[in-house]
Amino acid sequence: MKKFIIAAITFITLATTAFAADNNxxxxxxxxxxxxxxxxxxxxxxxEVVSISFVDNGNNMQAFYxxxxxxxxxxxxSLQQLPSRAITALQNRFNGYATTEVIExxxxxxxxxxxxxxxxxxxxxxxxVSVNGEVSLFKKSAK
Numbered sequence: 001m002k003k004f005i006i007a008a009i010t011f012i013t014l015a016t017t018a019f020a021a022d023n024n025x026x027x028x029x030x031x032x033x034x035x036x037x038x039x040x041x042x043x044x045x046x047x048e049v050v051s052i053s054f055v056d057n058g059n060n061m062q063a064f065y066x067x068x069x070x071x072x073x074x075x076x077x078s079l080q081q082l083p084s085r086a087i088t089a090l091q092n093r094f095n096g097y098a099t100t101e102v103i104e105x106x107x108x109x110x111x112x113x114x115x116x117x118x119x120x121x122x123x124x125x126x127x128x129v130s131v132n133g134e135v136s137l138f139k140k141s142a143k
Contacts (some may be wrong), residue, residue, distance in 0.1 A: 027052075027065045034070065035063070072107040082114055085133030093135060094118050094125065119143060 027050045030044070038054040038061075044049070050065040064072040078088065079099050090099075095116035103133040106112045115138060128138040 002138070011089055026068050028039065029070065030065065030070065031063060038058075070108070072105060074103050074105045077102050077104045077114075079116070081129065082129060083133035084112070086129045089133060089135040090116060090118070090127060090129070094127065096120060097123075 031052050035056050038056050041054045043052050052063045058095040062074045079102050099118050100119040103115045113130050116127045118125050122143050124141050124143050126139040128136050
């Protein structure tokens with residue numbers, strides 16, 4: 001399942017080839033039923049997984065479908081919405097880094113986890129945060 005989480009984050013951070021909603025009408029109808037107020041809807045596909053980026057009630061979100069079933073949902077949240085233990089751990093471990101994005105990912109099997117993008121003038125990192133507030137380095141790259 002860790003491979004799925006890696007794939008999900010890849011969907012969040014990398015652009016993929018867009019396709020028209022009518023190419024997969026079953027997923028489109030499931031999505032429309034689940035998120036009837038969604039705006040700015042964009043469909044993407046990688047292999048068997050369909051990623052749908054959208055805005056719902058002012059929240060930037062992304063839904064992931066595989067074989068016609070929603071397998072995960074992510075949304076942008078604020079740093080303050082993380083567990084307090086995680087905020088402290090992030091501040092200690094990544095002192096001097098600026099937070100650029102915080103994503104909450106709710107996977108049907110793995111449960112909820114968080115991904116925090118941080119950067120300095122020379123480096124970008126993505127930290128993975130558990131619901132218990134444990135922090136680990138997920139990705140590191142030069143800026």
